[in-house]
Amino acid sequence: MYNRVRRRKVAEINVVPYIDVMLVLLIIFMVTAPLITQGVKVDLPKADSEPLDKDSKTPLVASVDAEGNYYIAEGAGKNKRVSAEELAIEVAAQLQLDPKKPVVVNGDGAVSYDAVIQLMVLLQKAGVPSVGLMTDMPEK
Template sequence: MYKRVRRRIVAEINVVPYIDVMLVLLIVFMISTPLITQGVKVDLPQADAEPLDEQSKTPLVASIDAQGRYYLTVGANEKEPMSAEEVAILVKAHLAIEPGTPVLVNGDGAVSYNAVIQLMVLLQTVAGVPSIGLMTDSIGE
């Protein structure tokens, strides 16, 4: 006669399927996280803001007035109003001649936030500006 073999009951949890699920979730989150975050890269100061050094290069100042007109100022040389694309092209040309020149955005308080962001995006994409500063008035002024 045949001898019946008794199998011993295994009381362990098989974690292989859980590891597979966790790996899939990890991959999904790794792919979806960069798609969720949107914004413009801005180098924020780590301490209180201070005025620019006297020894630094004269900054390029891209301005938007209350009527939404764009200007580009190099030092004290302010020009006539122009389109945002013209500002970006002029900034790109200036940075090709003098790389490392600081670029600042000066927006009127009445201008929409969207207009300032659109100018910053244009300066980054068209002109290739790596870092853009935002101009403000002093608290006492």
């Protein structure tokens, strides 16, 4: 007969590779997190308002800065400067993909009331049924 040596099975999990992967992901997220918060510098007016529901879809954000330039959110905190016509075309295209997508205006507090109204009229002509206005919470 053959002499077989039975080896015991090891029931341990080597977690070192998982820790290495976790640390690499942590470094990646730490580096990319500040990049996500980029956007148009807009000083929002202060108002005591209700935030959007947590269950609602991510809104499409149209911005107007203090100089009256238009921007549209491209996702991940990035905004693209567009003309009035490009903004209307982009919003109409987004609404064709998702007609129930909420649209909000991100207007600088220093911009004229007329510029915000012109943006809202532009959005209405693009087919937006209702527009929300973004605000910051007032400091208490």
